[in-house]
Every structure is written in structure tokens, then in C-alpha cells.
Amino acid sequence: MxxxxxxxxxxxxxxxxxLPCCFGSWTVSVYIGAPANWQxxxxxxxxxxxxxxxxxxxxxxxxxxxxxxxxxxxxxALCKRYSASKNTKWKHxxxxxxxxxxxxxxxxAILTGICVPSLKVLRYQINQKRKAFTDVKVTAHxxxxxxxxxxxxxxxxxDSNILNESLRSKLSKTNLxxxxxxxxxxxxxxxxxxxxxxxxxxxxxxxxxxxxxxxGIKVDAVPGKINSAWIKTTRAGIYYGQCSEFxxxxxxxxxxxxxxxxxxxxxxxxxAAEANISKAFRVLRPKAxxxx
Amino acid sequence: xxxxxxxxAIACFKLYNLLIRTKRRxxxxxxxxxxxxxxxxxTLGKAYMLFSVIAGSxxxxxxxLMRAELHKPDVQVFNRIAKFVYKTGxxxxxxxxxxxVTMTAHGLIMMFYMLMPMLxxxxxxxxxxxxxGASSLAFPKMGTVSLALLVWSLAHTVTxxxxxxxxxxxxxxxxxxxxxxxxxxxxxxxxxxxHVLKAMYLASASSxxxxxxxxxxxxxxxxxANTLSEASLFVWGILMSSILLVLTLxxxxxxxxMLLTDRLWDTVFFEPKAGGDPVLFQHLFWFFGHPEVYIxxxxxxxxVSEIISKFSNKRVFxxxxxxFAMGLIGLVGLMVWAHHMYTVGLSYEAQKYxxxxxxxxxxxxxxxxxxxxxxxxxxxxxxxxxMVWALGFVCLFVIGGITGVQLANxxxxxxxxxxxxxxxxxxxxxxxxxxxxxxxxxYYWFHKITKHSYKSSxxxxxxxxxxxxxxxxxxxxxxxxLAGMPRRCVDYPEAFSGWNKVSSYGAYLSLASVxxxxxxxxxxxxxxxQSPQDPWKQSF
Numbered sequence: 120m121x122x123x124x125x126x127x128x129x130x131x132x133x134x135x136x137x138l139p140c141c142f143g144s145w146t147v148s149v150y151i152g153a154p155a156n157w158q159x160x161x162x163x164x165x166x167x168x169x170x171x172x173x174x175x176x177x178x179x180x181x182x183x184x185x186x187x188x189x190x191x192x193x194x195x196a197l198c199k200r201y202s203a204s205k206n207t208k209w210k211h212x213x214x215x216x217x218x219x220x221x222x223x224x225x226x227x228a229i230l231t232g233i234c235v236p237s238l239k240v241l242r243y244q245i246n247q248k249r250k251a252f253t254d255v256k257v258t259a260h261x262x263x264x265x266x267x268x269x270x271x272x273x274x275x276x277x278d279s280n281i282l283n284e285s286l287r288s289k290l291s292k293t294n295l296x297x298x299x300x301x302x303x304x305x306x307x308x309x310x311x312x313x314x315x316x317x318x319x320x321x322x323x324x325x326x327x328x329x330x331x332x333x334x335g336i337k338v339d340a341v342p343g344k345i346n347s348a349w350i351k352t353t354r355a356g357i358y359y360g361q362c363s364e365f366x367x368x369x370x371x372x373x374x375x376x377x378x379x380x381x382x383x384x385x386x387x388x389x390x391a392a393e394a395n396i397s398k399a400f401r402v403l404r405p406k407a408x409x410x411x
Numbered sequence: 412x413x414x415x416x417x418x419x420a421i422a423c424f425k426l427y428n429l430l431i432r433t434k435r436r437x438x439x440x441x442x443x444x445x446x447x448x449x450x451x452x453x454t455l456g457k458a459y460m461l462f463s464v465i466a467g468s469x470x471x472x473x474x475x476l477m478r479a480e481l482h483k484p485d486v487q488v489f490n491r492i493a494k495f496v497y498k499t500g501x502x503x504x505x506x507x508x509x510x511x512v513t514m515t516a517h518g519l520i521m522m523f524y525m526l527m528p529m530l531x532x533x534x535x536x537x538x539x540x541x542x543x544g545a546s547s548l549a550f551p552k553m554g555t556v557s558l559a560l561l562v563w564s565l566a567h568t569v570t571x572x573x574x575x576x577x578x579x580x581x582x583x584x585x586x587x588x589x590x591x592x593x594x595x596x597x598x599x600x601x602x603x604x605x606h607v608l609k610a611m612y613l614a615s616a617s618s619x620x621x622x623x624x625x626x627x628x629x630x631x632x633x634x635x636a637n638t639l640s641e642a643s644l645f646v647w648g649i650l651m652s653s654i655l656l657v658l659t660l661x662x663x664x665x666x667x668x669m670l671l672t673d674r675l676w677d678t679v680f681f682e683p684k685a686g687g688d689p690v691l692f693q694h695l696f697w698f699f700g701h702p703e704v705y706i707x708x709x710x711x712x713x714x715v716s717e718i719i720s721k722f723s724n725k726r727v728f729x730x731x732x733x734x735f736a737m738g739l740i741g742l743v744g745l746m747v748w749a750h751h752m753y754t755v756g757l758s759y760e761a762q763k764y765x766x767x768x769x770x771x772x773x774x775x776x777x778x779x780x781x782x783x784x785x786x787x788x789x790x791x792x793x794x795x796x797x798m799v800w801a802l803g804f805v806c807l808f809v810i811g812g813i814t815g816v817q818l819a820n821x822x823x824x825x826x827x828x829x830x831x832x833x834x835x836x837x838x839x840x841x842x843x844x845x846x847x848x849x850x851x852x853x854y855y856w857f858h859k860i861t862k863h864s865y866k867s868s869x870x871x872x873x874x875x876x877x878x879x880x881x882x883x884x885x886x887x888x889x890x891x892x893l894a895g896m897p898r899r900c901v902d903y904p905e906a907f908s909g910w911n912k913v914s915s916y917g918a919y920l921s922l923a924s925v926x927x928x929x930x931x932x933x934x935x936x937x938x939x940x941q942s943p944q945d946p947w948k949q950s951f
Contacts, residue, residue, distance in 0.1 A: 154896075155906060156905065157910065158890065160893050161893050162894065172823065176817070176826075179816070183817065190780065190805065194784065194787065194805060198792050201792050202794075212789065219778070222778060230773060233770070233820070242759060246759070295905075300904060301903065301904040324598070326593065326689055330829075337754050337829070338754055341689055342683045343688065362897065365585075367508075369507070
């Protein structure tokens, strides 16, 4: 397969970079959706749902942050102006119906201005009219994930555990930028890019939550309940998330990794995975093995 | 009279004597119990405050331990504690449970044993009767019973820390929210969670009794103020808070009863295999849990109104509007609980409803903030220590409120729910704003609590250190949440290490401010600086 060099775009504003990953003198062409140290904003969007979520956040920040800044400034200004040491006698005004109506109606207007786009984004996140390319059943356990695909009468099912540090070289995942500690897993959830994938999420024991920030998805895994969500990634890469509902001792140690590949690689992987999962992942990453 | 009749007569006389003595002994016991329970309302208030300070110190110590753990990635503090506690075994594994237990206990202690006793019972008992012109609360003995129940409740919480939670480890590692199935007998077979549930029963009973007490007092003894509308806003805050308690505590009690029966007697309220639903617990819990935070903040609103009005030498702007706003916050606050549950799988319509109602709460809150600013306007403002704390409250509460409006959006919940953004939000409201109001009241009524007066400059220093420390601790957590760091994690990936370090330094600075708090009290008492009857008269 031809190596494609993907250089991430420069970050806009406070959004984080997709990390370029290098090991040795090679630049590996895997886009990683993970947070960067010291970032102050949301992770960069890798799905249309997340793009809309980021836009909504920008809107609410624009409306709300000035309020948080103006109030302290107003307080300081008022304290300076009306300090007791100034000794001026002001005529006290203790009520005014008009201003009270004003500061009731204006916040209602502002909040409606936030609510309307917010509910639009919510509807977009929940509803998906397109038929999904495939469904993936995600089952949460204490403290790992299990992914299951069904194609016709064939079934692929495997566990996704946090990457044991001693298994890094065996699985060729020694690059800490591509496979960070506490994010990396042994076998990722594999999906094709630019297709709608439906996730059916449940739990086998306690409540967990399936979350991938860069795709803008967070769904609780509740035992006895199947929650469905849809994802659609815009570019290939590995997207990381962590369990987002407190589930006991290993809550911080059950990460989620979604490896998004092109359609062709996905089909090859599916064929190989029916036989043997670890072989299928080696089929997916021949370059990793080549680089040692 | 012959011998037998005489003997009968003597026996009757002895019996009569015995009865008289028993009656007298019973009378003395009744008098003793009477004296034990009829505390002066001021003494009772001070007792609650002492209780709150002790519990708060334990809670802060726990938070310091957690921040020390989160200072760097990897487990480095709790494994040492685990070694001290367990002596053998996999210390890192035990450390994870210990961290979860600490996190649970920190939440419970701060909510039920620090904020509620101080803000509602402490200051309520201390000043509400005077503000109403009454000599005591409506049911003075019940006040003592309420305190006793709360102390017993804390005893149960402490017991839960030293009983086995899981089959091998001590403590309940469930989070203060106690969600099943994690908190049921399958995943926490030990008795620890039972103790936590009993503690919550007792705390609920304590709060219910004192709430009934306050409502009765406020609605009935109004000698100073002829109508309720003339009463201080703090009295209104306590009234609304108490009404909310009466409405929502029974629902909490029902939720924890179902959890307890699930644990003890194999009922299946929350057992999915038998048709039960863990999400039911969440609905019931948060039906109490959300009004609970308004219960905490309404007295704080009242305190801040009192103080801002006093130190601006001006009546509160738009008092009817303020009372109306508090009532609306309480009422609408009863209808927004599922904004804690946006990701459990509610329908679009349900989520839409909760988004709209949650946003609606921001309107009366805004009315209050603007009214406080208008109280300052054209006033005669003296920046005495309580005023500094009260103004700090307004700034910090606005910041916390802003992040609350962001979180109200269900669509943003997909990125922000259960991350450090939520932790930052509620710590700004509680650990910053509510604590600032608490300390404002503490320094405003310090002369009623102790008969001494404190050094003003030390108090201002306290406010500055607390402000800097607490902001340094919690502002970076917004960034962590936006970046995606989940909450309740003992360890985190390297990518979150920067802001975590800053947050931990802020926490250590806040510890210094706690030390200063105690020093200020000690200095005032030791130097024996007597306070005048009304130290704030001079600000006019």
C-alpha cells in the first residue's frame, strides 16, 4: 500500500491539533484524535456532529463569557464610584418596574437565542435518517469493552482492553504519541471512514459510558438497556476516549479507541477477522510491522 | 389490729413510698432530658457550626489527598496509604478503591455535614429567631434532636470508612450519587454502603426536622415584622430552603430505601435481569439531588443580600423581585433534575424539556445578580471584610452560573458530561461561591458566635488567599473538562498533566487559607478583643 503523508492543518483558535506522530526519522501517517497537554478548548472535530457541537460551544462562549467578565468589572466600578469615603448623599432608588422587566426579558431573549440552535444540534446528534453501513454492538464490562459485528451469518467479537505496557512491542504499539498510556488499547474498534455507523451500547455489569470527545459522542452503557448512537468520521485515524461513568476501581483504566480506516482496508480486516482477530489487526497495520 | 393486718398496712405504706420515689426519679429524669434538649437557639446554632467546622476539616483533608494524587499521572499517594492500611497485597489496586472511597466520602461530608449544617442550621438557629422577634424556634427541643441525629449520621459515615465495602476492601467506593448496580450487593457486598445509606437516612431525618422547625417558626412568630414581606431576605432564604427540603427529602429516602432493600432483601427495583431499571434510581436521586443544591444556595443568597444591603447603607433593590426570584428558583428547580442524566438514553422530547427548564432557572438567578448590583448603585459602600466576601460571592457565582448555562445544553453534554468541566462548575458554585457566602456570614456574625472581634486585615488576607487558591484549583479544571478528562479518575493520561498540576497547587494554597481561618479565630480569642454589641454600626 502506498504511504500517504497526512499533515494536520494548523490549529484554529483554541482547538487542539491532531498529533503528528513520529518515531525514529519516519513520520507515520496516522491521525490521532487525542487531547494535547495544556489545551484550553475542545478537541478538534473529526465528525460532522462534533463540528456542530464546537460551533455551538463557540456561540455560547461568545454570549456567556462577556457576562462573566462584565459583572466583576461592574462591581469594582460601583465600589469605587459609590465608596462611603466619598460622602455624597445620593437619592436612593429601591425599585423600578421597567428595569426589572428589562432584566427579565433580555436574559429570556439571550437564553432563547442559545436554546434554539442548541436544540437543533441535539436533534442532529440524536436523529440519523441514513441507514447505517453497519451496526456495532458495544458491551461495557468492568473494566474493558467488547465489540461485536455481524455480517450475514458471520460474527466477529473481541475484547478491547487497555494496552498492557508489556505487550507494546508484541503489538507494535511502541510509539507513545500514537498509543498514549491510558488511552491505547490492544484491539481497537475498527470502522470505515465517511460511513454512518450505528453503535448499540449496553453493559454487562454496572453503568459505564462510551465516549469519544473528538467524535462528539457520549452514551451511557446501562445494564438491561440498549442505547443507540451513530458516528460518522470524516478522516481516517485513531480516536481516543475514556469511560465516562464511574464504574469502580478500573474506571480510569478502560479507554476507548476507534481506528477509522478506508473502506478497502475495512473489508480486508473483516475477512481476516472472521478467522483470527490478532491476525486481522496485523493485516490492517502492515507498515507498523515493517517499521519494527 | 392484729399482726396480719398490720403487716398488710406496712406493705401498702412501703408500696406507696416506692411509687412516690419512682415518680420523683422519673420526674428528675424527665427534667434532665428536658435540660439536655432545651438548648438556647444560639448555643444550638454554635454547636452546628462547630460540627460543620470539624466535618469540613475532614472533607478538606480528603480533597487535599485527592489533589496530591492527581498532581502527577500514575498512582503515587494512595498506594502509600494502601500500604499503611492493608500492609500486604497489590497496593496500586487497593489504592484505586481507596481513592474512590475518599472521593465518595469527600462529597458526602462536604454536602451533608459541612455546607448544610453551617448555612441552614448554624446561621439559621443563630439569627432567624432574632430577625423574627422570637425568643426561640417553634420547637426548641426538636432542634437538639436534629443535631443529635446529624452527629449519629456522621458516626455512620465514619463507620462506613472502616467497614468492608467490597469483599476485600474497606469503604464505599460508589460516588456520593450511589448509582446502582455499582452500589448494590453484587458489586459492593460489604456493609459499608449500608452504613452510608443509614447515614443518609439520619441526615435526612435531621434536615426534615429542622426544616419543619424553621417553616413553623417563620410562618408563625412574626413579632418584629408584621408581615412576612418585611422579614429579612435571609429569613426568606431559609424558608424556601426548608420548604424544598420537606418536598424532596422523602424522595431521596424512597430511593435509598429501595437501594437498601435491593441490597439486604433481594428486592429488584434496580436489577435489570428481573425487569428493574438502574435509571429509576437516577431519576429519584436527582429529583432530590438537584433541589439539594438550591437548598444550599438559597440561604447563601439571603446572607449576601443582608450583607450587601448593610454595607451599601441601602435597602435591597427590588425586594419583592428578590423574594419572587428565590421562590421561582426553588419551584423551577424541582422540575430540572434530568439535566444530570442527559446521556442515559432519554428521548429527544425529554431532553428538550429539561434543556428549556434548566435554562429557565438562569432568569431568576440573573434577576438576583442584577438586583445586588443595583443595591450597590448609589449606595454608600464600605468594603468591610464581610462585604469583600459577599462581593466575591457574586463574582464567583456568576462564573459558576455561566458554566451551568453551558452544561444545560444537552447537545454540549455529549462532550462535557462526566468530565472535569462539571467538577469545575459545581465547585465554583459550592466550593467557591457558597463557601464565600458562608465565610461572609461567619465574619458578619462573628461577634455572635464568639464574643470577640477579629483583626480585619487578617480577614481580608484570608479572602485574598482563598480567592487565589480556589480559583487556581478550579479554573484549570474547565480546560481539563473541555479537553475531555473524565471525572472520578484516580489516574489520567499524560495529556492532562499540565492543568492538573496547576489545580493541585491551587488546592495546596487553599489549605493555607484554612489554616489562616483557624488562626484568625485563635487570635481573636487569645487576644481577648471584646466585640461591641453591634460592630457594624460604625459603617453608617
